[in-house]
């Protein structure tokens with residue numbers, strides 16, 4: 001009988017970090033993964049998309065840098081090579097996770113595990129016909145693409161005409177016309193890649209703006225930038241049907257058809273919690289997500305749930321922190337997660353990054369706030385490197401509590417700068433203290449300092 005202190009279900013960022021930390025804490029750990037270690041993030045999310053987006057950025061630099069004194073001829077974009085390199089990058093990182101697991105003596109079982117309730121006080125897990133037992137469970141089963149009941153979508157997925165974030169990354173030929181259903185994070189990042197390399201991209205979004213809860217002014221700048229590059233946006237559009245060669249939708253102008261030879265379906269993700277035996281634990285669920293508190297504990301003692309499966313914030317770095325919090329509590333060290341200071345990034349070009357409350361959300365939460373908004377042109381480095389950029393930085397400041405509660409920006413390096421903003425939000429330092437931080441010159445990050453001084 002194989003018995004462990006902890007069994008982890010799922011080998012994505014939440015699962016593998018939980019396994020690593022628990023093993024470092026002296027516990028005997030077994031991790032189950034039915035696909036590949038690294039989960040969505042490494043295999044079909046963060047890492048492959050950033051690898052591909054970097055190729056698109058290089059191509060754009062090579063073809064659109066005349067104003068900077070750089071011209072080139074016969075620049076070619078080899079999508080198949082991009083996909084090949086992406087596979088290599090993924091393989092390197094996935095094997096790195098495997099090595100970390102074995103270095104920490106975590107038993108990794110490459111199989112789908114199913115919980116089968118409790119037996120003799122221990123959780124029972126079955127995988128490939130074998131039973132495993134454990135004192136504690138960490139559920140880290142991740143998420144999967146939502147597939148809405150739009151006529152033709154199911155058939156399209158079967159024929160390959162419709163793709164999700166998974167299939168689109170392995171396509172070796174560029175489509176001529178791509179229709180993206182859903183102008184959220186996945187839709188925009190993939191649209192950025194394909195539009196940058198010459199594909200005609202149409203984004204069909206049911207809301208009146210792209211990028212979901214992202215600051216409205218940021219969305220306007222991003223959309224205008226994309227439109228300049230030829231991307232088409234159909235907002236407030238209801239998709240009626242997907243048929244071979246077109247997406248049929250309805251907007252204010254009536255019923256329309258968007259011709260395309262490939263469709264990306266990116267209308268959100270849902271927790272992957274079915275078929276893993278959670279019902280045998282009688283665990284509290286909410287719309288398919290495992291309910292957790294701020295220590296990541298579930299309604300069942302000794303069961304924790306980290307990452308996308310708890311439906312809180314579906315980001316790899318959230319899963320990382322959640323894994324740490326869960327394991328710290330398991331090891332007897334009190335820890336809690338603060339979801340209000342978790343940054344989020346959209347890796348478009350220009351990049352979008354934000355943390356904490358928008359002005360509207362802060363006011364809705366009862367705060368008295370002041371907002372400062374400064375164009376990135378106030379940072380010398382930005383002017384030096386970006387021609388006619390429309391980037392900006394917004395800071396939302398709680399005047400009663402004298403602390404920054406939100407930072408939102410669009411522009412180069414935003415993904416790298418947002419950490420300092422997240423630290424301001426998390427540490428709750430008073431404004432006078434924040435103003436004393438010295439930002440290196442010349443960097444685009446100086447925009448944060450400039451904006452602080454406008455409050």
Ligand code: NAI
Nearest residue numbers: 182183184185186187204205206266267268269314345346
């Ligand atoms: P999302 O929630 O970001 O966006 C989905 C969009 O689809 C929304 O704008 C929604 O209004 C729209 N929509 C829904 N149903 C529709 C319909 N029938 N027709 C047209 N539009 C429709 O979801 P997305 O982009 O699929 O991403 C899933 C998750 O992956 C998110 O939680 C995101 O945080 C995560 N992710 C994060 C990334 C990052 O951190 N850079 C990158 C990619 C994904």
